[in-house]
Amino acid sequence: MTVPARTQVAIIGAGPAGLLLGQLLQLRGIDTVILEAKTPDYVLGRIRAGVLEEITVRKLREAGCGERLAREGLVHHGTGIAFGGALHRIDIQGLTGGKVVTVYGQTEVTRDLMHARESIGAHTVYEAQDVQLHDLTSTTPSVSWLKDGKRHTLHCDFIAGCDGYHGISRASIPKDSIRSFERVYPFGWLGVMADVPSLPELVYAHHERGFALCSLRSPTRSRYYVQVPLTDTVDQWSDSRFWDELLQRVDPLTASRIVTGPSIEKSIAPLRSFVAEPLRYNRLFLAGDAAHIVPPTGAKGLNLAASDVHYLSEGFISHYRERCDLALDGYSQRALARIWKAERFSWWMTQLLHTFPDQDSFAPRLQQAELQYLISSETAQRLLAENYVGLPT
Numbered sequence: 402m403t404v405p406a407r408t409q410v411a412i413i414g415a416g417p418a419g420l421l422l423g424q425l426l427q428l429r430g431i432d433t434v435i436l437e438a439k440t441p442d443y444v445l446g447r448i449r450a451g452v453l454e455e456i457t458v459r460k461l462r463e464a465g466c467g468e469r470l471a472r473e474g475l476v477h478h479g480t481g482i483a484f485g486g487a488l489h490r491i492d493i494q495g496l497t498g499g500k501v502v503t504v505y506g507q508t509e510v511t512r513d514l515m516h517a518r519e520s521i522g523a524h525t526v527y528e529a530q531d532v533q534l535h536d537l538t539s540t541t542p543s544v545s546w547l548k549d550g551k552r553h554t555l556h557c558d559f560i561a562g563c564d565g566y567h568g569i570s571r572a573s574i575p576k577d578s579i580r581s582f583e584r585v586y587p588f589g590w591l592g593v594m595a596d597v598p599s600l601p602e603l604v605y606a607h608h609e610r611g612f613a614l615c616s617l618r619s620p621t622r623s624r625y626y627v628q629v630p631l632t633d634t635v636d637q638w639s640d641s642r643f644w645d646e647l648l649q650r651v652d653p654l655t656a657s658r659i660v661t662g663p664s665i666e667k668s669i670a671p672l673r674s675f676v677a678e679p680l681r682y683n684r685l686f687l688a689g690d691a692a693h694i695v696p697p698t699g700a701k702g703l704n705l706a707a708s709d710v711h712y713l714s715e716g717f718i719s720h721y722r723e724r725c726d727l728a729l730d731g732y733s734q735r736a737l738a739r740i741w742k743a744e745r746f747s748w749w750m751t752q753l754l755h756t757f758p759d760q761d762s763f764a765p766r767l768q769q770a771e772l773q774y775l776i777s778s779e780t781a782q783r784l785l786a787e788n789y790v791g792l793p794t
């Protein structure tokens with residue numbers, strides 16, 4: 402398929418943010434071209450998020466990706482917090498007036514969005530190497546890339562940087578035009594995927610040996626995590642060592658329900674909180690992980706990408722359909738308001754549930770007091786629940 406020489410919105414990155422933005426714009430008659438550095442299989446092979454907020458489900462439906470999600474997505478009405486040898490259920494639905502979350506892996510979200518984009522014949526260039534952004538301060542920016550030994554150029558009205566934390570978009574903004582705010586955590590998450598029966602609901606576990614999370618992708622595919630030191634590597638963690646550690650960190654009831662088995666995927670991800678401000682540089686807009694990173698403890702990463710895209714797509718649609726730039730000019734401030742609230746919640750869940758090396762003797766007592774307050778106060782549980790299902794957009 403020949404890529405046109407010009408488009409309205411050039412999108413860098415075919416992860417969930419780029420693909421969702423592309424879909425929402427194309428379906429409203431706005432031309433896009435997506436440039437992706439990797440192959441579709443590589444993008445699909447990255448195991449990431451698992452829990453969708455209602456806003457994310459709504460946007461995926463709008464993007465024409467609601468059918469399989471409705472059929473295979475698992476609606477969850479509550480989640481578990483385990484500590485001190487006991488499991489405590491947070492009644493998400495009851496505490497939020499009926500809101501829920503949906504368990505549906507990011508790989509499946511991305512697969513659905515890829516198929517939807519293909520079905521409308523929109524242009525996506527995979528394996529686009531050395532993507533460069535040009536003339537960002539002009540009204541006629543462009544992007545170029547290398548493929549098949551040739552440099553290609555695409556002229557556009559706007560560029561949407563949806564290329565993740567390590568992408569080229571944020572890096573193309575002059576240092577004096579952007580600020581970043583960061584907190585790096587002194588541990589990572591070792592994640593294991595296994596085709597074993599999963600638990601009925603997620604369990605977030607606090608234990609003196611470290612945090613653990615029991616999640617899932619389907620009734621027969623489980624996703625588990627344990628907190629590990631940043632110095633650990635995957636080959637230091639055999640399956641049996643992983644299962645032993647997980648079973649020690651969760652409460653006995655949860656441990657009795659866990660079915661172990663061979664891992665089909667095993668990886669370690671570092672944890673950081675990061676926000677770039679502002680999310681715009683003239684004709685370049687940042688969305689998703691290109692703009693912010695959250696520790697996955699609050700299940701916010703993918704969902705923030707969806708709300709960024711919700712705001713940004715509204716801005717582009719209003720620009721092209723109503724010749725009005727208020728929404729586009731307000732994108733950064735509007736998105737950052739929701740981003741920072743999700744950053745706060747993700748930080749709060751992370752500091753509540755993990756063990757921090759080199760902490761003083763006071764910190765673990767504070768954690769215990771906060772956990773005891775959480776399970777004894779409906780107000781505290783409501784605060785957790787309303788953030789977990791996603792704050793209003």
Ligand code: FAS
Pocket residue numbers: 413414415416417418419436437438439444448449450451452507529532563564565566567568569570669670671688689690691697700701702703704706
């Ligand atoms: P993505 O990083 O998904 O996509 C960016 C795309 O841009 C990639 O396909 C990349 O190949 C491409 N790209 C990068 N540089 C480029 C360039 N120069 N040119 C062209 N293309 C380029 N979130 C949760 O909610 N729960 C989780 O459990 C969770 N686990 C995670 C584990 C890991 C290891 C990581 C890294 C993230 C995790 N996240 C999790 C967050 C994750 O789900 C992100 O929020 C989500 O992928 C955001 O989507 P995008 O913004 O599209 O970024």
Ligand code: PHB
Pocket residue numbers: 449450451452603616617624697698699700701
């Ligand atoms: C996951 O299933 O990968 C998952 C679920 C909830 C989280 C983080 C990761 O908070």
